[in-house]
Amino acid sequence: MYKGYLCLVLHGHLPFVHHPECDYFLEENWLYEAITETYIPLILMMERLVNEAIDFRLTMSLTPTLISMLKNPLLQERYLRHINKLIELCHKEIERTRWQPQFQRLALMYLDRFLICRETFERYKRDLVSAFKSLQEKGVLEIIASCATHGYIPLMEVCPASSRAQIKVGVSVYEETFGKKPKGFWLPECGYHPGDDYILKECGIKYFFTEIHGILHGSPRPKYGVYAPVYCKSGVACFGRDWESAKQVWSSIEGYPGDYWYREFYRDIGYDLDFDYIKPYIHPDGIRINTGIKYYRITGSEDKQPYEPEKALEKAAEHAGNFMFNRERQIEYLYDFLKKKPIVVAPYDAELFGHWWFEGVDWLNYLIRKIKFDQKIFTLTTASEYLAENPRNQVITPSLSSWGWKGYNEMWLQGANDWIYPHLHKASERMTELVKLYPNESNGLIKRALNQALRELLLAQSSDWAFIMGTGTHTSYAVRRIKEHILRFTTLYEQIKSHSIDPRWLAEIETKDNIFPNIDYRVHQ
Amino acid sequence: MKRVFKKIKEKVQTLKKKITLRSKKSKIKKRKTEFMQEIFPTETKVEETKYYTPPFMERYPKVEQLPASYGQDRLVLQTRDPWWVHAYWELTPATCEKVKSELKEIFFQAKKVLRVYDITNIIFDGTNAHRYFDVEINDYANNWYIDVGGPGRSWCVDLGLKLPDNRFITLIRSNVVHTPLDGPSWITDEEWMVPEEVFARLYGMGVGLGLSSPVGKGWQEEIKKKIWQPLASGALASMVSPVKKELKRERKFWLVVNTELIVYGATEPDATVYVQGKQIPLRPDGTFSLRFALPDGKQVIPVKGVSADKLEERTITPIVTKETR
Numbered sequence: 001m002y003k004g005y006l007c008l009v010l011h012g013h014l015p016f017v018h019h020p021e022c023d024y025f026l027e028e029n030w031l032y033e034a035i036t037e038t039y040i041p042l043i044l045m046m047e048r049l050v051n052e053a054i055d056f057r058l059t060m061s062l063t064p065t066l067i068s069m070l071k072n073p074l075l076q077e078r079y080l081r082h083i084n085k086l087i088e089l090c091h092k093e094i095e096r097t098r099w100q101p102q103f104q105r106l107a108l109m110y111l112d113r114f115l116i117c118r119e120t121f122e123r124y125k126r127d128l129v130s131a132f133k134s135l136q137e138k139g140v141l142e143i144i145a146s147c148a149t150h151g152y153i154p155l156m157e158v159c160p161a162s163s164r165a166q167i168k169v170g171v172s173v174y175e176e177t178f179g180k181k182p183k184g185f186w187l188p189e190c191g192y193h194p195g196d197d198y199i200l201k202e203c204g205i206k207y208f209f210t211e212i213h214g215i216l217h218g219s220p221r222p223k224y225g226v227y228a229p230v231y232c233k234s235g236v237a238c239f240g241r242d243w244e245s246a247k248q249v250w251s252s253i254e255g256y257p258g259d260y261w262y263r264e265f266y267r268d269i270g271y272d273l274d275f276d277y278i279k280p281y282i283h284p285d286g287i288r289i290n291t292g293i294k295y296y297r298i299t300g301s302e303d304k305q306p307y308e309p310e311k312a313l314e315k316a317a318e319h320a321g322n323f324m325f326n327r328e329r330q331i332e333y334l335y336d337f338l339k340k341k342p343i344v345v346a347p348y349d350a351e352l353f354g355h356w357w358f359e360g361v362d363w364l365n366y367l368i369r370k371i372k373f374d375q376k377i378f379t380l381t382t383a384s385e386y387l388a389e390n391p392r393n394q395v396i397t398p399s400l401s402s403w404g405w406k407g408y409n410e411m412w413l414q415g416a417n418d419w420i421y422p423h424l425h426k427a428s429e430r431m432t433e434l435v436k437l438y439p440n441e442s443n444g445l446i447k448r449a450l451n452q453a454l455r456e457l458l459l460a461q462s463s464d465w466a467f468i469m470g471t472g473t474h475t476s477y478a479v480r481r482i483k484e485h486i487l488r489f490t491t492l493y494e495q496i497k498s499h500s501i502d503p504r505w506l507a508e509i510e511t512k513d514n515i516f517p518n519i520d521y522r523v524h525q
Numbered sequence: 526m527k528r529v530f531k532k533i534k535e536k537v538q539t540l541k542k543k544i545t546l547r548s549k550k551s552k553i554k555k556r557k558t559e560f561m562q563e564i565f566p567t568e569t570k571v572e573e574t575k576y577y578t579p580p581f582m583e584r585y586p587k588v589e590q591l592p593a594s595y596g597q598d599r600l601v602l603q604t605r606d607p608w609w610v611h612a613y614w615e616l617t618p619a620t621c622e623k624v625k626s627e628l629k630e631i632f633f634q635a636k637k638v639l640r641v642y643d644i645t646n647i648i649f650d651g652t653n654a655h656r657y658f659d660v661e662i663n664d665y666a667n668n669w670y671i672d673v674g675g676p677g678r679s680w681c682v683d684l685g686l687k688l689p690d691n692r693f694i695t696l697i698r699s700n701v702v703h704t705p706l707d708g709p710s711w712i713t714d715e716e717w718m719v720p721e722e723v724f725a726r727l728y729g730m731g732v733g734l735g736l737s738s739p740v741g742k743g744w745q746e747e748i749k750k751k752i753w754q755p756l757a758s759g760a761l762a763s764m765v766s767p768v769k770k771e772l773k774r775e776r777k778f779w780l781v782v783n784t785e786l787i788v789y790g791a792t793e794p795d796a797t798v799y800v801q802g803k804q805i806p807l808r809p810d811g812t813f814s815l816r817f818a819l820p821d822g823k824q825v826i827p828v829k830g831v832s833a834d835k836l837e838e839r840t841i842t843p844i845v846t847k848e849t850r
Contacts, residue, residue, distance in 0.1 A: 014575065015576075027576075030575060030576060034575070092816075095815060095816070095817070096785070096816050096817055096818050097817075097818050098801070098817055099817055099818065099819065099820055099824055100818050100820055103818070154604070155603055157603065157604075157700075157702065158601050158603075158700050194703075212731055212732065215731075216709060216728055216731050216732070217705060217706045217707070217708060217709055217710065218710065219706070219710035219712045220710055220712040220713050220714040220717070221709055221710050221712065221713050221714065221719055221724055222719075222727075223714065223717040223718070223719040223724075224727065225724070225727030225728065225730065225731045226727075226731050227727070240731075242731075243731055243732055243733040244730070244733055244735070247733050265574065272783075274783075274785060277785075277816060330730075333736075334730075337723075337726070349572060349575075351575045355574065355575070356574050356575075394714060394716075394717040395714075396714070399705045399706055400604060400703070400704075400705035401705065406606060407606075408604070408605060408606035408607070408705070409603070409604060409605050409606065410605050410606055413603060413605050413611055418611060418613065418668060421601070421603065421613060422595070422599075422601070422613055422615065423591050425601060426595050464576065467572065467576075468576050471573050473573075474576075478576075480588050483588045483589070483590075483591055484588055486591055487588065487589055487591065490592075
């Protein structure tokens with residue numbers, strides 16, 4: 001008899017970056033790197049678990065922007081080009097490091113990984129979403145929906161039509177992609193504003209997740225803290241994040257990813273090697289970038305030592321054991337204390353695993369196996385399975401919260417990015433106006449323009465742009481994206497209203513911002 | 526000339542904004558009582574690496590500027606956190622002119638203020654606020670961070686003019702926002718009754734204090750203090766991790782030197798060439814080149830060429846010694 005549950009949630013998201021107008025576009029690498037380092041390793045890990053008949057439960061959100069990019073033929077083609085270049089570079093590296101066996105074996109390791117990536121990518125006919133889908137169908141993975149473009153809902157309070165469009169488009173992309181209704185929803189950045197749950201309810205969503213204080217500061221007081229879900233007044237369940245399990249992974253002091261034996265993220269051969277040699281594998285303008293081939297471990301001093309994969313794997317296993325041990329003690333204690341089986345919810349950014357924390361996927365793999373075989377205190381679950389077993393829960397109104405810096409809205413509302421809101425809110429207001437003007441448009445061209453206007457608005461709303469501006473470094477792309485989408489939206493708005501739609505220009509931006517082919521502008525109300 | 530003037534105006538405006546922002550930011554740091562301080566920087570950092578772009582000059586052609594105004598009176602309020610709200614506004618010249626013509630010369634003695642009303646649990650009609658306070662703003666500002674200092678309350682703001690005789694004229698009224706609580710609710714649920722000590726324990730565990738967290742009288746204050754202390758004493762030093770250090774390389778001089786060796790040559794295009802016993806590919810014209818990272822020590826590099834008919838064989842052996850001092 002288990003005494004409680006652990007619910008692991010991985011939030012998979014990248015903003016929509018698609019530049020058919022350029023042969024090479026640097027920011028598209030965000031996707032290629034995540035495919036190689038995170039998504040494919042996760043797929044392979046889950047496949048192996050399924051093949052070995054190890055029962056487990058994992059929850060993952062795949063945002064509509066990420067789904068759209070993974071299914072985009074141009075980006076798929078470019079990923080193949082990207083991975084082929086890396087494979088070519090690895091072959092050169094194996095030669096170059098012939099007299100440095102400590103590096104040569106790492107070059108071989110990378111070659112092996114990249115070849116497996118290519119093989120997996122081709123095995124799924126370039127469509128990795130289908131891999132996740134089939135894992136969901138096997139009952140081990142629960143995929144949850146998210147907002148159309150990762151719009152940060154708490155800062156859409158004055159334009160509720162946009163909150164609704166973000167959520168509804170997100171749900172329809174989910175249904176189109178996975179052929180069923182989503183049970184759960186990932187609010188971007190865990191950003192919850194009281195009342196948002198009513199829109200989720202409209203879309204048939206059963207549950208969502210919040211940051212710790214979303215529950216702890218909710219009203220009335222939550223009887224079980226964050227260790228049981230609550231129902232919002234709308235009837236949608238809300239699960240609060242557990243701080244202890246978050247801290248073990250995230251903490252800058254004691255967090256696992258900072259271990260000295262783990263691979264160092266910031267030492268990449270794209271920066272370390274001779275310019276002429278590495279030139280074909282960096283930015284075509286000769287700007288050094290990360291290649292993904294990194295030979296050093298964190299070490300703990302400036303004098304970085306070569307990475308030792310075996311040692312790192314041992315560490316990952318040790319950390320998985322430590323994480324499990326802590327959950328066992330936590331759940332045992334809570335079970336006695338609450339006289340009820342607690343649920344510990346541990347959501348993480350999916351791209352943490354593999355990309356930032358190179359050994360993260362191995363850690364997860366060890367953790368899942370250990371939970372299955374090495375203990376009997378708790379079991380992995382999903383939020384929907386938990387609710388099926390525990391349907392009676394307290395009703396409270398969770399508090400405004402996010403999992404961003406300082407826990408509220410400041411990451412997306414500060415000196416560096418507050419200038420975007422007058423434009424975003426105005427555009428949203430105009431979109432609503434268009435929907436009212438054209439409640440049932442059947443003219444092909446006008447309808448296309450209306451749909452494209454909504455695409456541009458949604459793309460401008462991605463929380464990613466405000467986030468990047470908030471971090472204060474390399475903000476030019478984010479600024480450009482917001483401006484471009486707002487300008488495109490505004491032009492469309494003016495053209496639609498003055499009956500002067502330019503079909504050639506419309507076709508051009510439909511090709512560039514070709515997300516959500518089946519969007520219906522009328523959701524924005 | 527006009528444009529230059531406008532530019533200067535804008536500069537002044539942003540500068541002013543920056544100054545107010547800075548002072549306000551430092552203020553909030555002092556009053557912060559949140560518990561996730563330690564993990565947020567790391568999380569933000571990891572999320573940053575997702576959007577990793579190398580440092581270099583602007584690559585993008587400048588896009589057109591967004592409009593500076595939309596020709597509509599508007600005052601929008603957004604909650605930033607339990608203590609602060611943000612207001613942005615646009616006041617059209619038409620409205621301004623109208624007021625000016627009504628007020629005549631008094632207009633120039635009036636102060637532009639944001640009147641912040643606490644309207645918790647009431648339907649606000651402009652006169653029935655629990656209390657209000659004024660924030661004087663400058664003429665150039667178009668947005669402001671307001672320290673409302675009241676978690677768990679509702680707010681509405683008027684942008685208006687305060688006349689010398691203390692009369693207040695509303696120009697634009699905002700939407701209503703609510704600031705969240707900065708601690709647990711005092712409302713408990715009869716059906717889901719939770720004793721104070723039990724809740725205190727759950728709260729303490731929830732914010733990561735484990736079983737050492739206080740549960741007795743004044744536990745909320747104790748917990749706030751506990752979460753606060755490591756930050757106050759460590760002055761954020763606790764956020765420094767091996768990884769973090771890398772991110773913000775302290776300004777110091779450094780030098781890295783590595784060596785590589787290029788071995789190149791040529792033979793008949795149809796010949797086979799072995800370097801240190803391993804066959805290497807030839808270019809169509811029979812040339813080849815290899816590049817090796819060169820560690821300290823002696824490298825003996827036999828290069829053997831074998832003719833296509835395997836009748837002839839030639840070996841040349843460069844020996845390279847590298848030492849680093």
